[in-house]
Amino acid sequence: MERLDFDLSAGEEATLARLDLSEAEKDRGFSLVASTWNIEDDRLEPGVSARGPRIIDFAPVLKYDLFPFAAVVDAVLEVGTKSMGIPVEIEYAVSEDGPDLAPVFYILQIKPLIQRSDKIVIDLGALVKGECLVASDRCMGNGRIHGVRDLVFIDPESWDRSDTETIAKEIASLNESIKAEGRYYALIGPGRWGTRDRWLGVPVSFAQISNAKAIVEADLPDFSVDSSLGSHFFHNVTAMNIGYFSAAYGSTSSFVDWDALASLPVHAKTAHCVHARTGDDIDISMDGRLGHGVIRIPTLQLTPDEKSDNIIDN
Template sequence: DFRKILEQIGEHPIIVRSSSMLEDNFGLAFSGKYQSVFLCNQGDLETRLSHFLMGLKKVFASTFGPDPILYRRDHGLLDYDERMAMVVQKVVGRRFGDYFFPFAAGVMFSRNVYAWHPKINKEAGLVRLVHGLGTRAVDRVGSDYPRMIPLSHPQLRPEVTADQVQRYSQKQVDVLNLKTGGLETIDFRRLAAEVKHPELFYAVSLQHHDHLAPPLFKTQALAGQELCLTFDNLLSKTPFVQLARTILSRVEGAYGRPVDIEFAWDAETFYLLQCRSLSVRKEQRSVAMPGDVSRERVFFTMKSSLSNSVALDLEYIVYVDPKAYDRLPTYDAKMKIAAVVNLLNKQLAGRRYVLMGPGRWGSNDINLGVRVTYSNINKTRLLIEIAFAKEGGTPEVSYGTHFFQDLVEADITVASLFPDEAGNVFDERFVLNAENLLGTMAPEAKDCEEVVRVVNIPAVRNGEYLHVYMDASSGKGIGFFGPRQDGTPGSDQNDADFRVPGLESEL
């Protein structure tokens, strides 16, 4: 009886999680496909029961959403008798005035593909950590960043200067507002001033001019200081890192394969919330970067490759012009671009195409990237996120989000391109000057031709296709035009025969 459940829980926030027959299977995580519903669970029993029943209905109804259905179709599971159960958990955290949230939460992985430094041991794992509810760790959010912690070297960060650390730090916190009864996002500085969390010492660093450092003493006054969420003291002055390593090692040993675990940390206690097998892309140990490619054939180069990947014989480019997208004046105009991408994804099903666009694919902030979901991009072979320096933005490290796991399971390679970074090459003129097939392929989207461009590469390059090579150990990547290779690296060309005059030292 649901009343008895609520009576036993009392007026404590809860979350209703999906637990279907297929969910969290080995290689089929269904990450983020079904809904989870937070309930503040306040008031008299009948009120709480009404909200509880509504939460159950929302989770059950998500079984019939487009994303899980397409996910099942892509994995040959449409005929499977999918059944939905639900798990009810008490939300980890404490009440501070009208707000309820844990000190920290996130997701951790027993394998780390985001190894930006040669010192990092990929086998040691990675943690994606945020202050407050873990929703900001598993979803692609706006102009915000979780702390990425390689467990082999927890103090190592991809940022170098204090300004970079502050810029790429978390600035918004997700909490439950017990007064309004819903999930709320609050500016961290405002929350810190209102709440005065007793463990803030472990979460923040203090910025003074161009220097950033964690507080030295728990009694050190933090009010009125320039605070930045770094979690440096949590990593160095608590058993958090050692516990994370131990938990990941033991759970992976029990599963017999890599895992990812959603967790919360509050009052110096580690809470395990959910565990599933981790989908890890089957990569080559290393990629022999092509050599002698003439400049005329180079489409782009990059120096920030995080995976060993080869994508050959790409026939189409779908290009969302970052600058044109940024100029769109309204929310509806930008959402229309997402609809066009979805339309092209269906039109190009069965074709090998690369999808290129601004900033953060899948972000919930449409000003930073095209708001797409799995069902909108599941047919692309390669997803490239572009950040021009003058835009003041950067592609977010999406590793660990539900969005990223979708791409891994669909065998879609993700890459970030920084055209204005010294040494990188991007021949944007090729896509801007080539014939745009958007109006032909999707006449209803013809009015979006200034923003979205579709290029048939062989038609423009006299039968050549786009080939992309990326090597994680060197961080190098290159996309170039060449003869068809029938999808097999080196089938028509000898990799050792490729050299890029004047580019080999730059890659």
């Protein structure tokens, strides 16, 4: 079932095929991961030699050690940890292309697990209106992100969930411009980032926001969806130590101050998005212990008349 006609720019699933089990069974590697349900005996039998419904449970490898998969993984993790000095994570593939069709374990990627000891304390109740762009009581990440002076945000006035595919292209273009300058940015917008359902948010690929150092998923009064926690896109984001902020509309401790964002100097603009650039570093701080996070510009202070109405008083 080799595929040689894929386009890697189409995303991380460009080389994958979604098949029914009946079709996948034609692949010679299927027997390594499947068991068969014995209806008469009411039990699972490893492999696919018997007749009956197929179940993907990896039992031939994990339980019956068809090849030493667990031992290989342990060895790779041990060598990686000793070499890098800290725990590592790996991505791998297994293919039956060794001598006599023996399984071969391929290491695709190995990288250290990020361990940051910074102890950041964020008191969401003490935040001053007009000084904070984003506050979140559901934040992932820990420490401070330095050297960011750019923000890309979707203008809530032009938000239309039917235009999310167009918005994704606009953000990709802004990302390329920022990347060409060797700069990084914080990304803010409604709904889910990286969703497959364009009605729930902006369906960007990770490559389209590759220079974002923090992403914010914000609710609007008439648009509220569950956050991206648990998605494959989300895990890619956290693995790269990109800060993740979720801001639920109506929360007393989470918000996006859209008025403050609109007051920032505009560097570039598209039909739906604004690229703002500041003269000072943006403070992106995350308390990984409590899940609190803030994005603010220390020198930003709106006048009382300019304070945003979408921040709810405690």
